[in-house]
Amino acid sequence: MTQLIVKNGFVYDPLNRIDGEKMDLAINDGKIVGKVDEKKAKVIDASGMIVMPGGVDIHCHIAGAEVNTGRLLRPEDHFRDVEAKTAITRSGVGYSIPSTFTTGYRYARMGYTTIMNPSMPPLEARHTHEELNDTPMVDKASYPLLGDWWFVLEDLRDGMIKECAAHVAWIMVATKGYAIKIVNPGGLEAWGFGQNVRNIDDTVPRFNITPKEIIRGLCKVNKLLHMPHTIHVHTNNLGKAGNYATALDTMKCVENLASDDKPVIHITHCQFSAYKGSNWRTLRSGAEEIAKYVNHHRHVTLDLGQVVFTDTTTMTADGPFQYGLYQLTGNKWVNHDVETETSSGIVPFRYRRKSYVHATQWSIGLELGLLVEDPWRIYLTTDHPNAAPFITYPRIISWLMSRNARDITMKRINKRARHKSLLPSIEREYSFYEIAIVTRAGQAKSLSLTQKGHLGIGADADIAIYNINPELVDPSRKYKAVRKAFENSAYTIKNGEIVAKDGKIVKSVRGKTFWVNPQLSSPIEVADDMKRRFREYWTVEYENYSIPESFLAASAPISVKAEV
Amino acid sequence: MITLYPKRLFKAPLDAQCITPDIFAEKPVSKIAELQIWEGNQKRTLDQLFKIEYNAKNQSEEMTIRILGDVRKARRIGAKMSTGKIIIDGDTGMHLGEEMQGGTIVVAGSAGSWTGCMMKKGIIQIKGDAGDYIGAAYRGSTRGMNGGEIVIQGNAGNEVGCFMRNGLIRIDGNVGQFVGIHMRNGTIIVQGNSEGRTGAQMSGGKIVVCGHTPSILPTFTVDSIKSKVKVNGEIVKGPFYKFVGDLAEDGNGKLFVSQIQNPHLKFYEKYLE
Structure with a gap:
């Protein structure tokens, strides 16, 4: 894995209470570390730019039977918003319901690296995970x-x-x-x-x-x-x-x-x-x-x-x-x-x-x-x-x-x-620090994703760098510049690799799928009564209902110790 | 005037959306020759496919493009054009004048389907026949033709004026089924026969059928008999049965059907007494 140093950026990392401090970040093996060998590492010059953790979206419908039916329903939504294939990316369409690959690319261009698909009917879980497997660039999960x-x-x-x-x-x-x-x-x-x-x-x-x-x-x-x-x-x-x-x-x-x-x-x-x-x-x-x-x-x-x-x-x-x-x-x-x-x-x-x-x-x-x-x-x-x-x-x-x-x-x-x-x-205007909270740190905290939403040592090296200088630009007056900066990140770093640069995808990577694996005091047993009812009421038999872990392209289980 | 001669008979479809007066007007001839055009899955330049002749003497104020030959495989000629004129001496393909915003297109031969779809302004004149979905909306969309005029001197296919919102479609020959389906406003006049299901789901606008039609949809109610109808300021002589519908959509569209050509619709007259 490559080593990276992000130099001289204005770092906004609310979970570690860093508010626009000029500092360097060192990355090794996909994680933020204290120090790397400056001679070997690739240096990203972020001077005059904002450095934030990769964006986290707590609620966006991006995959599953429902989203796909929406795509089928709306050819007129797609035909004005077409993305051609490049050497790195696949072709796809937008606009309101982009195809899976385009969803991943567009999030990465905005500096988002973790997204949550909030509505998965359990019966459609297989379809949802198939689409999530095909959503590149971001880590994801489903509720x-x-x-x-x-x-x-x-x-x-x-x-x-x-x-x-x-x-x-x-x-x-x-x-x-x-x-x-x-x-x-x-x-x-x-x-x-x-x-x-x-x-x-x-x-x-x-x-x-x-x-x-x-x-x-x-x-x-x-x-x-x-x-x-x-x-x-x-x-x-x-x-x-x-x-x-x-x-x-x-x-x-x-x-x-x-x-x-x-x-x-x-x-x-x-x-x-x-x-x-x-x-x-x-x-x-x-x-x-x-x-x-x-x-x-x-x-x-x-x-x-x-x-x-x-x-x-x-x-x-x-x-x-x-x-x-x-x-x-x-x-x-x-x-x-x-x-x-x-x-x-x-x-x-x-x-x-x-x-x-x-x-x-x-x-x-x-x-x-x-x-x-x-x-x-x-x-x-x-x-x-x-x-x-x-x-x-x-x-x-x-x-x-x-x-x-x-x-x-x-x-x-x-x-x-x-x-x-x-x-x-209402007079209130958000600061960059607060924007970093509502778009990444707060969401990661709410989801208890301890590796995401911050830039402390040990965190996943998911970083978004936006080309705007908080010392020179007053976001209240220059709101168009702010908007432009957040539309296309100068750099998006996913797992220690540069995946997007100046609004262009430079590398396609596969994200993980998080899921929760509760550890009960006794192994989970499924009653015969439930199996019987699966036969009577569901179109999918109990035996075919569970999705094996091997079905996920990059499975990332999170074990929790339950009180049951 | 710029004249384009096809160098050969095209077998694969051409994506010819670069052939519009708007694009030609802003470029010198040498640059026009370099315009990119797809033939099937091959990228070509315009001069690889067409002989381009530039005639400065006839250059009037507006840009005119003349295509001499068979371009029935060429799609999207005149797409989004807003000014000037295109004359095609031969047949042309699908999506002619798509999203057109002005200017004129004249075709001496026949045109394909989706002619004038989503157009906003301008005139399209086809001397031969045309395909389906004339002046229609894009698949799935409810925004069809929103202005301008389409004249077809031959026959047209099915679903003419699908989701039409404004403008005029005039067909001198016969049409297929579902003329004016989902129509919201605007006018369609058919001089020949209609294959039926006219005005399905229309909620407004006017359709005139001067020839024979097998039946009227049951969701239309007969309103009166009119001796004449006004279409775009001109008077079309009748008499016509006037129907109102589509009532399944709570619609207020007007459908005029010739009384003389449709004796089998006489039973509607008893509801008028």
């Missing part, structure tokens, strides 16, 4: 959808938390998953029969359990298993006016499960769960209430789900929400019931500046980002591709860093939305 699994619902209804934990441990190993994902808990099970749940105290039909019990139950399971991430929750009533109350209820219901200051719940794409009002006409921002709660309670983390005005494709496991979106837009749509596990839906969508609702959504995302005081508990995402494709991150960074940038966009949005927006009253 299996568990909030509507029949066995989970039954165990939680009967109060069998330990049995449920053993079952979840089995799923994590069987599907090679990383965290517990909960989407519209209870609602998706009901949607299989054309129904939904209205709030977290509504009973799920046929199961005699409430969404609150599911969230609390899985939160306890998560703690018993000592999972690296918290439960990852897409709230009930997502995308409906007045749902900020549901989001607050969801956060409150696990308040007493928190101990020693650690988060126990992650509310994902929170912008979609922060609406006040009773219908689309009276929609208002609930960002203030949510931010206030989060500022006073340390057990919650959020990610933004920031809307950018563009043409994109919405895809979630929330079938009833997607059906509502189809009715609203009249666009083409896909809706699918994944047997006893979950549901899903896809609808193409265009966010327009001049639409009151879309402009308000845009404003809510930024309000959340700016009103939540602790950057360690709010992360920059667009819920790719739901609110915008991931390639718009640099634009969001410029909005967060510059009031001017916000004002200029503000002038062009719907008038009524502009008058109601809270943004003009």
